[in-house]
Amino acid sequence: MANLPPSLSMGTPFGGPSTSAAGAPANKDRNLASAEQLVLDLSNPELRENALLELSKKRELFQDLAPLLWNSFGTIAALLQEIVSIYSVLAPPNLTPAQSNRVCNSLALLQIPDTLISCFHTLQCVASHSDTRMLFLKAHIPLYLYPFLNTTSKSRPFEYLRLTSLGVIGALVKVDDTEVISFLLSTEIIPLCLRTMEMGSELSKTVATFIVQKILLDDVGMDYICTTAERFFAVGRVLGNMVQSLVEQPSPRLLKHIIRCYLRLSDNPRACAALGSCLPDSLRDGTFSNCLREDQIARRWLQQLVHNVGVGRVPSHQGGGFEHML
Template sequence: MSTTAEAPSSSSENPKKDTEENSESRLYQLVKNLTILERRESSLLELSKKRESFPQLAPVLWYSFGTIAGLLQELVAIYPSLSPPTLTAHASNRVCNALALLQCVASHPETRTPFLNAHIPLFLYPFLNTVSKTRPFEYLRLTSLGVIGALVKMDDPEVINFLLTTEIIPLCLRIMETGSELSKTVATFILQKVLLDDFGLQYICHTAERFYAVSTVLSNMVNALIEQPSARLLKHIVRCYLRLSDNPRAREALRQHLPVALQNGTFSKVLEEDPSTRRWLSSLLYALGGEQYNVGSNI
């Protein structure tokens, strides 16, 4: 009985490899389209939606010729719409898609340092400096904060030093006072991460002016939460206060200026559902005087 060899199949023997190659090819094409003005908007939209599907998106964006320049063009193009505030929803969505890609670059360990060295975050500061409460501006500020938030999540002293020397704190404080709840939360998170860095804590507590600028905004936020409680926002506020108490001069000042609402059980219902914040507040009150604040009864 004779046997004959089967002809090789015309279909791929490794469909997974084909899928990966197709995905990679699609990524390169979309990134290339970012440098072509007529194709940029659709590529921005698709890449921002699918960025989690492309693990190497950040290096490809950063090292592809002209790509970052194209993204920065998108940011600069709306500067004239900031003052007077005429930013449309469509323009806001488009630039926020560009910001989402920059956030990807800011998050990646291979591209974070060159991203900082090129001072890319400075292009976002005009967005953080806006005060209009319309939805396009709020979305713009929130997405810009997301880029800064991605940087500080890395707990990199280089990031903190850059942000402090470029005056990010006043911008965050303004948003903490006037932004939406979500923007306030992200801005307070950024402040918290700055404070958790030793240089950041030293910087903010170095002068009375800096310390009181921060503590005044935090106090105002606490008082606002009495009417509109937010467990997520309260968590970051308490964490900021607790870190400030690690500085001897700040700790002494907080004994006189800590909001009464954090001492008298005002937020006891909120804290019942958040053991971490309850524990941080207990530590804060103990650090500021222990028995004199009746730690156990307050929470």
């Protein structure tokens, strides 16, 4: 297999040299042989579907799968080929009526192919591994997923595309790496996440809000959001709309991420002052007491948020918030 580092050569088990424990070398050798063959199969269009499915199902068994995927010749290109191949169905306005009908009929029958979902899962593996994460970013691979986040259809196939794409971005931000945050901020990730937070399913809204939360928790991300009134109020408007929708259809998990975003914003003096007038009343008046009854951490965050906003309010004539910048 081309371009593999010595630690991932054909004769070396994943994770380092063979151990002397009974049965361990044989198991590792079998896993290694299986993983390497499946990775080789990815470059063969006729074998790719099965290889992706097997790698997706067994990726936890393969140590250092991400470096193997990245360093094997043509593998990442094969994964990107799977992704790019469905771009053509993302823009119905460009289709003729006959083509549109055909696509719509196909999508009505379609669950997103296991092959494509497995492809996303494989990329998520590469995005989260310490040896491949920055290579993944430097190759700008997240940008190949952005067309799926830019869709507005609420049909199940498109929603599944958004969710799996967000899963890859979520794997990147989980590591709390400022370099990752800086890269994402140089792209359109904030407006794309905000779009999903407005119109996605509960699950995709939750993942998108988690990504925004992780960006805010980084000082670079916090400064980016709070540098201009437009950015702050864009985030605040979407968070407020989600809170309002949760009054009717509560979701403890989503609400927890929303509260954490607000709490982090309250660490910025100008943002905290602005929250004094735009924080939803339902977060202050006990509307969500039952929703958060089982989550002590979220209740504590909410109490701290209300306290911060209460003591952080600055009279508007003093220009303490963002209002004077609009």
